Amino acid sequence: MMSVEPWIILSFAALIFVIGLVGLVVRRNILIILMCIELMLNAVNLTFVVLSKSQSNLEGQMAVFFIITVAAAESAVGLGLVIAMFRTLKSVSTEDIQLLKE
Amino acid sequence: MNINRELLTLSYEQLQWLSPIAILLVGVLFVICVASVFNRGSKQITQWTSILSLFVTTLSSYSLLDTATPHLLFNGMLVLDKFSYFFFIVFNLSGAATILMSDRYLDLDEMNHIEFPILILFSVLGMMLLVSSADLISMFISLEIMSLSVYSLVAFRRNDRLSNESGLKYFILGGAASAIFLYGSALIYGATGSVRISSMLTAATVAQPSVLFALGAVLVVVGFLFKIAAVPFHMWMPDVYEGAPAPVTGFMTAALKAAMFATFIRVLIQLGFGKPQWNAFQTSIYQILWWSALVTMLVGNLAALPQNNLKRIFAYSSIAHTGYLLIGLITALKNQAVLGSTILYLVSYVITTIGAFGILSLLAKKGDTGLNVHDLSGLSQRRPWLAAALALFLFSMAGIPPTAGFIAKYSVFYAAVENGEIGLVIFAVLCSAISVYYYLRVIVFMYMRNPAEQATWRRPILTAVVAIAVVALLTIALGFSPSSLIEATGSLSLAQI
Numbered sequence A: 001m002m003s004v005e006p007w008i009i010l011s012f013a014a015l016i017f018v019i020g021l022v023g024l025v026v027r028r029n030i031l032i033i034l035m036c037i038e039l040m041l042n043a044v045n046l047t048f049v050v051l052s053k054s055q056s057n058l059e060g061q062m063a064v065f066f067i068i069t070v071a072a073a074e075s076a077v078g079l080g081l082v083i084a085m086f087r088t089l090k091s092v093s094t095e096d097i098q099l100l101k102e
Numbered sequence B: 001m002n003i004n005r006e007l008l009t010l011s012y013e014q015l016q017w018l019s020p021i022a023i024l025l026v027g028v029l030f031v032i033c034v035a036s037v038f039n040r041g042s043k044q045i046t047q048w049t050s051i052l053s054l055f056v057t058t059l060s061s062y063s064l065l066d067t068a069t070p071h072l073l074f075n076g077m078l079v080l081d082k083f084s085y086f087f088f089i090v091f092n093l094s095g096a097a098t099i100l101m102s103d104r105y106l107d108l109d110e111m112n113h114i115e116f117p118i119l120i121l122f123s124v125l126g127m128m129l130l131v132s133s134a135d136l137i138s139m140f141i142s143l144e145i146m147s148l149s150v151y152s153l154v155a156f157r158r159n160d161r162l163s164n165e166s167g168l169k170y171f172i173l174g175g176a177a178s179a180i181f182l183y184g185s186a187l188i189y190g191a192t193g194s195v196r197i198s199s200m201l202t203a204a205t206v207a208q209p210s211v212l213f214a215l216g217a218v219l220v221v222v223g224f225l226f227k228i229a230a231v232p233f234h235m236w237m238p239d240v241y242e243g244a245p246a247p248v249t250g251f252m253t254a255a256l257k258a259a260m261f262a263t264f265i266r267v268l269i270q271l272g273f274g275k276p277q278w279n280a281f282q283t284s285i286y287q288i289l290w291w292s293a294l295v296t297m298l299v300g301n302l303a304a305l306p307q308n309n310l311k312r313i314f315a316y317s318s319i320a321h322t323g324y325l326l327i328g329l330i331t332a333l334k335n336q337a338v339l340g341s342t343i344l345y346l347v348s349y350v351i352t353t354i355g356a357f358g359i360l361s362l363l364a365k366k367g368d369t370g371l372n373v374h375d376l377s378g379l380s381q382r383r384p385w386l387a388a389a390l391a392l393f394l395f396s397m398a399g400i401p402p403t404a405g406f407i408a409k410y411s412v413f414y415a416a417v418e419n420g421e422i423g424l425v426i427f428a429v430l431c432s433a434i435s436v437y438y439y440l441r442v443i444v445f446m447y448m449r450n451p452a453e454q455a456t457w458r459r460p461i462l463t464a465v466v467a468i469a470v471v472a473l474l475t476i477a478l479g480f481s482p483s484s485l486i487e488a489t490g491s492l493s494l495a496q497i
Helices: A006-026 A030-054 A059-089 B002-008 B012-017 B019-063 B082-108 B115-131 B136-154 B161-192 B198-204 B211-227 B236-243 B246-270 B280-304 B310-334 B336-363 B384-398 B404-418 B422-448 B462-480 B483-490
Strands: B071-073 B078-080
Touching: A006 A030, A006 B161, A030 A059, A030 B161, A059 B136, A059 B161, B012 B019, B012 B071, B019 B082, B019 B115, B078 B082, B082 B115, B082 B246, B082 B336, B082 B462, B115 B136, B115 B246, B136 B161, B136 B246, B161 B198, B161 B211, B161 B236, B198 B211, B198 B246, B211 B246, B211 B280, B236 B246, B236 B310, B246 B310, B246 B336, B280 B310, B280 B422, B310 B336, B310 B404, B310 B422, B336 B384, B336 B404, B336 B462, B336 B483, B384 B404, B384 B422, B384 B462, B404 B422, B404 B462
Parallel strands: none
Antiparallel strands: B071 B078
C-alpha cells in the first residue's frame, strides 16, 4: 500500500489555510469571504486529522467533530447576518459598505 | 479505563462545583420556555427571569468563592478555581446591568425583542465556560458560544444599515481570529500530543521548545490579541463599537474584554512563565506582548483625540486601556504575585465602562443618534445627575483620584515599576496624560456649553437609574477604600495545571 508522508498533507493544509486568510483580505464578495472562513476551519480539521493519525491518538479526531459542528453554527449565523445586511444594503459586496475599511 | 467512568458520572461534590454553570444553563432554557409560552407580551417577564437567573448564578458563584484548590472536571476539560468563580461574578453582574440599562433604549427603536436578554445570557454562559476551560477545544467552543451570541447582538438593530455592517464586519474578523487560534491549537496538539493546556507546560519549559509548538503558541497568542483588540489587530474595534447598539457596546467593552483577558492570562501562565529563567521561546512571546502594549497605548490614545462620536471615543479609549492591561499582564508574567493588580484593573474598568455605557444608552435618541460630543452640550443643566455620573466615570477612566480607575492604574503601574518595567510605565503615564484631553473635552461640553434650544433628554427609568447609581457608588467606594477588592483580587492566583 502506498503511504503519504504526514508533512506533505500538513503543508497542503497550511497552504489551504493561507489561501483562506489571503482570500479573506483580498476578496470583496461577502459570500466568498464566508467561504474563506470555512476554508480556514477545514484546513485546521485536516491538520488535526493528520496529526491525530501520525500520533495514533484520538483526541485530534474528536476535536474535528466539534469544529465541524461549530463551523456549521457559525456559517448559519454568518449567512443570517448577510441576509440582514442585504435587506438594508441591497448588495453583498464589501465595497458598498461604508464602515468596512479592511 | 478509569477515564471513562469519570466521564459518565458526576459525583454530588462535582455537581456542586459546577453549579453556577448548571444554574445559568437551566436559567437560559427556562427563559426561552417562558418567552415562547407568553409569546409577545412577555418582554417584562423575560427580562426579569433573565436577571433573576443571573443573580442566582452570582450568588452560587459567590458561595463557592473560597475554593482553595482547583477542581478539574470532565476528564480535565474544565478547571474550576477561585479565579473562575471570581470572574463568573463579574460576567453575571455585567450581564444583569446590561439588561437593566438596555430596556428603554430598545423600546425607542421598537426592537425590544425577547431575544435580547436570551442572547446576553448565552454569551455570559460562553464567557463562564471560556474562563474555566482547561482544554484548547473546549476553549474554542465556549469562545464561539460567546462570540456567536455577541455577533447577533451587534447586528441587533436589524433595520439599521450601520448595525448590520458592523455585525458582519465583527463576524468576519472574529471568525478569522477564531480560525487562527484554532490553527495554533492544532499545531500545539501536534507538538504535545494533547489539547489540554496542562500539556503545554511541559512542552514550553524545555530548553528548546520545538518549532511546531512555538509556531502554534504564537498563533494562539495572535488569536487572543485579535480578540482583546491590541494593536496591530485593533482595526475592527472602533467600527464595531460605533455600529453596535449602545448597551451591547458596553457589554462588549466590559464583560467580553474581561473574559478574553482572564482566559489569556490562564493560557500564558500555562506557557511556563513564572519561572525565573526564561528560554528563547518565552522571551520572544514576552517581546511580542511588550511591543504590543507600547503601540496599543500610543495608537489608542492618539486616535481618540480627533473623534467626535462618543462611542468611537470610548472604543479608542478601550484600546488604550487594553495597552495598560497588557502592562499588568507582562508584570504578572514576571512575577505572579502581582496578578491581583491586573485583575483589579480589569474589574474597575468593567465597572466604569458598564456605567458609562449605561448613561450613553439613556442619552441616545431614536435610531442610535445623539451620541456626538456636541449633542451633550448643556447636559448638566437639563439632567444634572446623569451629567455628574458620566463625569465621574470619565474621571475614573482617566485615572483621576478618588475613583476606582485611579487605584487600579496606580496598583498596576506600581507593580510594573517594582518588577523593572520602568520604561513602559513612563510611557504609559505620558499616554494617560494625553488621554485626559479627550475625557475632559466631553466634560467641558456637558458643563460649560449652553444647551441647544430644543435639546431634551428622556427621563430615565427607575431600574436604569438604580443600576447606574449602584455602579457610580462602587466607583467612588473603590476609590476611597479599595482594600477589600485589593484583598479579594490579591488572593486570586493561577496555579499551573
